[in-house]
Amino acid sequence: MNLEFTEDQKAVQRLARDFAEGEVRPRAPKWDASGEFPHDLIPKMAELGFMGLTIPEKYNGAGLDLVSAALVIEEVAKACGSVALTLASHNGLCSRHIFDFGSEDQRKKYLPDLASGKKLGAWALTEPGSGSDASGMRTRAVADKDGFTINGSKAFITQGSVGHTYVILASTSPEKKQKGITAFVMEKATPGLKSGKPEDKLGCRASDTAQLSLENVRVKKDQIVGEMDRGFIDTLKILDKGRIVIGAMALGLGEAALAASVRYAKEREQFGKPISEFQAIQWKIANMATELEAARLLVYRAAFKQAKGEKTTLESAQAKLFASEAAIRACNDAIQIHGGYGYIKEYPVERYWRDAKLCEIGEGTSEVQRMVIAKHILGA
Ligand SMILES: Cc1cc2nc3c(=O)[nH]c(=O)nc-3n(C[C@H](O)[C@H](O)[C@H](O)COP(=O)(O)OP(=O)(O)OC[C@H]3O[C@@H](n4cnc5c(N)ncnc54)[C@H](O)[C@@H]3O)c2cc1C
Known part of the structure; x- marks a missing residue:
C-alpha cells in the first residue's frame, strides 16, 4: 500500500x-x-x-x-x-x-x-448511564402524527455548551435496542433542549464538554438524519472515520512529547554530560520514536483506505487503539525524561499526557477497540 x-x-x-x-x-x-x-x-x-x-x-x-x-x-x-x-x-x-x-x-x-465556522457542531450519543453500551440508551423519542417528543439526557458532549447545531441520538424503538436508535438534528434554541455547565476536566481542558438535557423537545420528521431506527448503524460508520482522526490526535500529542524530550535531553546535564548520553534515556527515546512511527503507519493506512472509500472498521480500531496507547507511553516517558520539571506546568509534557488520555476513552475506549478487533479476528 x-x-x-x-x-x-x-x-x-x-x-x-x-x-x-x-x-x-x-x-x-x-x-x-x-x-x-x-x-x-x-x-x-x-x-x-x-x-x-x-x-x-x-x-x-x-x-x-x-x-x-x-x-x-x-x-x-x-x-x-x-x-x-x-x-x-x-x-x-x-x-x-x-x-x-x-x-x-x-x-x-x-x-x-x-x-464556515459561523456555528459549532456537537454530536450526542453518550448518556449518564450508557457509554460503551449504546443499547442502554434511555433518551426516548416518541412518535406522533406531527413528529416526535424527546425526553432524556446526554453526557460528556463536546461543544455541549458552546455548540449551535446538535445531532442527537435517541431511542425510537426500544425493543430493537441498537437497531432502534434514530439521529435527529436540532438547533440550540430548540425549546426544552438545555446545556449543563462545562465540565472541569483532567485534560483537553479548553475543549468544551457538557451534559445536555431534553425535556419534551418537539422535533419534526424532517429532522431525522438518515433513516428512522438506523442512527446507531450509521454511527458505527461515522466512528470508523472519527477513530482515525482521534488516532491522528494521539499521534500529534505523542510526537510533541518526543520532540520536547529530545530537546530537553540534549540540554539537561547531569554527572557532567547531557542526559541524552545516558543509555537509559536513549532507549526511552528509541522506544518512543519507534512506537510513534508504528502508530503513524496504522493511522495513515486507515486514512488512505477510507479516502479510497473502503471499509476500515478493523483498521480504524487498530489505529486508534495503538496510537492512543503509544501516545500515553510516550508522554509518560517524556515526563520521566524531564524528571521533576516534567511534573510541573512550566514544561508542556504533563499537559500532553493529560490531553492524550482522552484518546484512550473518547469515541470508544481502548477496551471497546479491543472488542471490535477481536470480533474481526475471531470472526464472531
Ligand atoms: C472529554 C470527553 C469528550 C467526549 N465527547 C463526546 C461527544 O462529543 N459525544 C458523545 O456522544 N460522547 C462523548 N464522550 C463520551 C465517551 O465516548 C465515553 O466516555 C466513552 O465511550 C466511554 O463511555 P463511559 O464513559 O460511559 O464508560 P463506560 O462505558 O461506563 O466504561 C467504563 C469502563 O468499563 C469498560 N467497559 C465497558 N464495557 C466493557 C466491556 N464489555 N468489556 C470490557 N470493558 C468494558 C470501559 O472500557 C471503561 O474502562 C466524551 C468523553 C470525554 C471524556
Missing part, C-alpha cells in the same frame, strides 16, 4: 503546522490553565478551511480527503489537544453525520454555517 502523501496533502500539512505553531502553541498553556474555550480561534480556523475539512466546497467546506483531515488534526494536536478535539468532533462527528446521512435539504440548511 502506498502511504506517500501527495503534494496537496503536504501543502495542507504545512499550512496546519504553521497555523498551529503561530496561533495555537503560544496560547495553549493559558487555555489549559483557565479551561476557557478559544472562541476567537474559530474564525481563523474557518478561514483556513479547518471548520469544514472534508465537507465539499459547495457547502462552504474545504473538500479535503480524510488523509488531509488527519494531517491537520495531527499538526494541531502537537500544539494543543483541546483545539484538536474541538476540530475532531465538530468536523468528524456532527458535520460528517449530516453530510454522510442527511438529506440534501439538511445538508444545505446546516453545513454551510458549520463549515
Whole structure:
C-alpha cells in the first residue's frame, strides 16, 4: 500500500503546522490553565478551511480527503489537544453525520454555517448511564402524527455548551435496542433542549464538554438524519472515520512529547554530560520514536483506505487503539525524561499526557477497540 502523501496533502500539512505553531502553541498553556474555550480561534480556523475539512466546497467546506483531515488534526494536536478535539468532533462527528446521512435539504440548511465556522457542531450519543453500551440508551423519542417528543439526557458532549447545531441520538424503538436508535438534528434554541455547565476536566481542558438535557423537545420528521431506527448503524460508520482522526490526535500529542524530550535531553546535564548520553534515556527515546512511527503507519493506512472509500472498521480500531496507547507511553516517558520539571506546568509534557488520555476513552475506549478487533479476528 502506498502511504506517500501527495503534494496537496503536504501543502495542507504545512499550512496546519504553521497555523498551529503561530496561533495555537503560544496560547495553549493559558487555555489549559483557565479551561476557557478559544472562541476567537474559530474564525481563523474557518478561514483556513479547518471548520469544514472534508465537507465539499459547495457547502462552504474545504473538500479535503480524510488523509488531509488527519494531517491537520495531527499538526494541531502537537500544539494543543483541546483545539484538536474541538476540530475532531465538530468536523468528524456532527458535520460528517449530516453530510454522510442527511438529506440534501439538511445538508444545505446546516453545513454551510458549520463549515464556515459561523456555528459549532456537537454530536450526542453518550448518556449518564450508557457509554460503551449504546443499547442502554434511555433518551426516548416518541412518535406522533406531527413528529416526535424527546425526553432524556446526554453526557460528556463536546461543544455541549458552546455548540449551535446538535445531532442527537435517541431511542425510537426500544425493543430493537441498537437497531432502534434514530439521529435527529436540532438547533440550540430548540425549546426544552438545555446545556449543563462545562465540565472541569483532567485534560483537553479548553475543549468544551457538557451534559445536555431534553425535556419534551418537539422535533419534526424532517429532522431525522438518515433513516428512522438506523442512527446507531450509521454511527458505527461515522466512528470508523472519527477513530482515525482521534488516532491522528494521539499521534500529534505523542510526537510533541518526543520532540520536547529530545530537546530537553540534549540540554539537561547531569554527572557532567547531557542526559541524552545516558543509555537509559536513549532507549526511552528509541522506544518512543519507534512506537510513534508504528502508530503513524496504522493511522495513515486507515486514512488512505477510507479516502479510497473502503471499509476500515478493523483498521480504524487498530489505529486508534495503538496510537492512543503509544501516545500515553510516550508522554509518560517524556515526563520521566524531564524528571521533576516534567511534573510541573512550566514544561508542556504533563499537559500532553493529560490531553492524550482522552484518546484512550473518547469515541470508544481502548477496551471497546479491543472488542471490535477481536470480533474481526475471531470472526464472531
Ligand atoms: C472529554 C470527553 C469528550 C467526549 N465527547 C463526546 C461527544 O462529543 N459525544 C458523545 O456522544 N460522547 C462523548 N464522550 C463520551 C465517551 O465516548 C465515553 O466516555 C466513552 O465511550 C466511554 O463511555 P463511559 O464513559 O460511559 O464508560 P463506560 O462505558 O461506563 O466504561 C467504563 C469502563 O468499563 C469498560 N467497559 C465497558 N464495557 C466493557 C466491556 N464489555 N468489556 C470490557 N470493558 C468494558 C470501559 O472500557 C471503561 O474502562 C466524551 C468523553 C470525554 C471524556
